[in-house]
Amino acid sequence: MSAPDRIRVALAQIAPKMGDVEGNFQKIYSFTEAAVKNAADVIVFPELATAGYLSQGIFFDVAEKSNPNLKKLAELAKDINVVLGMVEEDFMGTLYNAAMILGNGGVIKANWLGKKVSSYRKLYLPTYGMFEESRWFAPGSGVPIYDLSSKAGLFKAGVVICEDYWQPLSVRIAATRGAQVVFAIASSPKTLQKPKMTHSLLVARAIENALYVVFVNQAGSQDMVNFWGGSEVIDFEGNSIAGAPLREESLVMADLDLYKERKFREINPMLKEEREEVIKDYEAAFKEMREGGTM
Amino acid sequence: MSEKLPDEKQAGGEYPLPDELRFDWREAEKDIINEIKWHLANTGAEKIVIGLSGGVDSSLSLYLGVQALGKENVVALFLPEQGTTPDYDIEDAHAVAELLQVKLVEKEITPLINIFVAALPEISGNQIALANVKARIRMILLYAVANSLGKAQVMGTSDKSELLLGYTTKYGDSGADFLPIGDLYKSQVRFMSSKVGLPKRIWLKPPSPQLIKGKTAQSELGLSYEVLDRLLYYRVDQRYPEERIAAILGLPVESVKRYSSLVIKSDHKRKAPPIGKVGGATINIDWRMPIE
Numbered sequence: 001m002s003a004p005d006r007i008r009v010a011l012a013q014i015a016p017k018m019g020d021v022e023g024n025f026q027k028i029y030s031f032t033e034a035a036v037k038n039a040a041d042v043i044v045f046p047e048l049a050t051a052g053y054l055s056q057g058i059f060f061d062v063a064e065k066s067n068p069n070l071k072k073l074a075e076l077a078k079d080i081n082v083v084l085g086m087v088e089e090d091f092m093g094t095l096y097n098a099a100m101i102l103g104n105g106g107v108i109k110a111n112w113l114g115k116k117v118s119s120y121r122k123l124y125l126p127t128y129g130m131f132e133e134s135r136w137f138a139p140g141s142g143v144p145i146y147d148l149s150s151k152a153g154l155f156k157a158g159v160v161i162c163e164d165y166w167q168p169l170s171v172r173i174a175a176t177r178g179a180q181v182v183f184a185i186a187s188s189p190k191t192l193q194k195p196k197m198t199h200s201l202l203v204a205r206a207i208e209n210a211l212y213v214v215f216v217n218q219a220g221s222q223d224m225v226n227f228w229g230g231s232e233v234i235d236f237e238g239n240s241i242a243g244a245p246l247r248e249e250s251l252v253m254a255d256l257d258l259y260k261e262r263k264f265r266e267i268n269p270m271l272k273e274e275r276e277e278v279i280k281d282y283e284a285a286f287k288e289m290r291e292g293g294t295m
Numbered sequence: 296m297s298e299k300l301p302d303e304k305q306a307g308g309e310y311p312l313p314d315e316l317r318f319d320w321r322e323a324e325k326d327i328i329n330e331i332k333w334h335l336a337n338t339g340a341e342k343i344v345i346g347l348s349g350g351v352d353s354s355l356s357l358y359l360g361v362q363a364l365g366k367e368n369v370v371a372l373f374l375p376e377q378g379t380t381p382d383y384d385i386e387d388a389h390a391v392a393e394l395l396q397v398k399l400v401e402k403e404i405t406p407l408i409n410i411f412v413a414a415l416p417e418i419s420g421n422q423i424a425l426a427n428v429k430a431r432i433r434m435i436l437l438y439a440v441a442n443s444l445g446k447a448q449v450m451g452t453s454d455k456s457e458l459l460l461g462y463t464t465k466y467g468d469s470g471a472d473f474l475p476i477g478d479l480y481k482s483q484v485r486f487m488s489s490k491v492g493l494p495k496r497i498w499l500k501p502p503s504p505q506l507i508k509g510k511t512a513q514s515e516l517g518l519s520y521e522v523l524d525r526l527l528y529y530r531v532d533q534r535y536p537e538e539r540i541a542a543i544l545g546l547p548v549e550s551v552k553r554y555s556s557l558v559i560k561s562d563h564k565r566k567a568p569p570i571g572k573v574g575g576a577t578i579n580i581d582w583r584m585p586i587e
């Protein structure tokens with residue numbers, strides 16, 4: 001199958017309600033149906049779309065209550081890929097702040113270190129200030145790469161979750177594994193400074209990796225904390241080519257020109273420029289910092 | 296006191312906010328309105344009950360509540376005390392209610408205070424005990440009205456300066472279902488009030504809880520909010536040590552330490568009471584749940 005020149009992405013900026021897994025899935029179904037009608041190849045939901053972000057002890061219930069709904073959502077996902085931020089529970093009873101991609105009527109497996117994996121697990125779990133993710137979740141270990149089908153062929157995509165894009169490496173790893181698009185899903189609590197800072201970060205991630213960043217954030221408010229929405233698509237030159245309003249629920253469609261991205265990469269070989277010696281020096285510097293050399 | 300008050304009853308002008316505390320008030324206004332709307336939606340409530348005092352905190356809170364829910368879903372209670380509530384507050388409470396087209400329910404609390412004093416004569420000689428009784432009587436009335444309305448919540452009006460300094464009555468004025476302006480310092484509340492068009496006198500007059508006749512916040516706290524807010528900003532938002540703050544503000548280190556210590560000591564007023572741990576699922580320690 002050839003690589004598509006264009007794909008259509010739906011940004012599903014929803015406001016999940018804490019503790020209402022069923023209601024959240026009903027919303028996920030209706031947004032997915034609307035995206036199918038709009039001929040989207042992918043619909044992207046925010047981080048923890050099944051649960052809400054500040055759910056604390058409720059997280060324990062979410063994975064189990066989600067399972068029957070995931071089967072139904074997979075049936076809906078015959079003609080569309082669904083990127084879903086969710087609580088994943090493994091067979092050991094460990095919870096993950098994860099993303100799963102449903103498509104072709106089932107769960108799409110991703111490739112990671114020669115293995116097939118069913119989800120992306122958030123790498124960086126913020127545990128400072130208002131954040132306490134390490135209390136509830138275990139971290140993931142790497143960035144798998146997805147081959148996703150569109151109406152015009154297969155394309156490569158990666159997923160990162162919120163805090164992951166505040167660090168440069170996760171998107172860089174996805175790009176190095178061939179991602180043409182990175183879905184950056186979030187539950188970003190609003191402060192007066194946050195939208196501007198996040199936009200700047202996403203622009204940097206898109207430019208430094210010469211790819212599309214599809215940012216989808218939660219809307220609404222939980223326990224008097226706003227989730228600011230502002231979902232947007234940033235192209236490889238750092239332009240915001242589509243965007244959703246602040247705070248409110250919204251479904252926004254965006255067409256991504258992957259041919260143009262490919263041509264842009266020929267002229268701006270950001271990934272080809274990367275050097276093993278620099279990566280090794282970074283690793284050495286990191287070890288020095290951990291061992292107390294620079295801290 | 297009233298002769299010192301600015302007599303501007305019109306809106307206009309801007310409260311002079313210290314540079315450190317400048318903020319995007321339009322965005323903050325939208326944020327708070329959104330939080331109020333969703334808080335009610337998520338909890339299944341439809342109306343709010345608010346105690347309006349004629350002061351700047353409750354006036355701005357009322358304004359935000361009306362913007363979020365519409366005037367028909369907001370009930371304002373004015374609960375003056377004879378001899379303590381100054382005439383200008385009575386006038387201002389009515390003026391704000393009229394401006395925002397909210398029905399104002401007025402109940403004089405003096406007879407209720409008298410019942411408490413008659414039952415417990417020892418509180419009449421204790422200014423703090425009596426002041427707290429007054430604040431708690433108001434809380435009881437606000438909740439009684441909310442309960443009688445059904446599907447209603449009490450919206451508190453404490454600001455960040457008061458909350459941090461513990462300049463509130465536990466289960467009194469801080470006794471509420473949610474506190475929409477609790478992340479704004481007093482100076483920021485006054486600034487936002489000036490920008491959204493509340494009458495000048497509301498945001499220019501010296502803040503006072505009006506629990507003890509003639510006392511202002513400054514006379515009780517020892518420093519003006521203009522200085523205190525900067526002190527709190529550097530200590531809480533920026534985590535600066537007391538010595539550095541003293542140098543920036545030109546205050547004695549001991550004074551900064553006193554207010555810094557007030558913040559720590561008053562933490563109990565901002566939290567649910569600690570529960571003695573016995574089992575493995577202690578409420579708020581192990582069993583942690585969201586409010587909404």
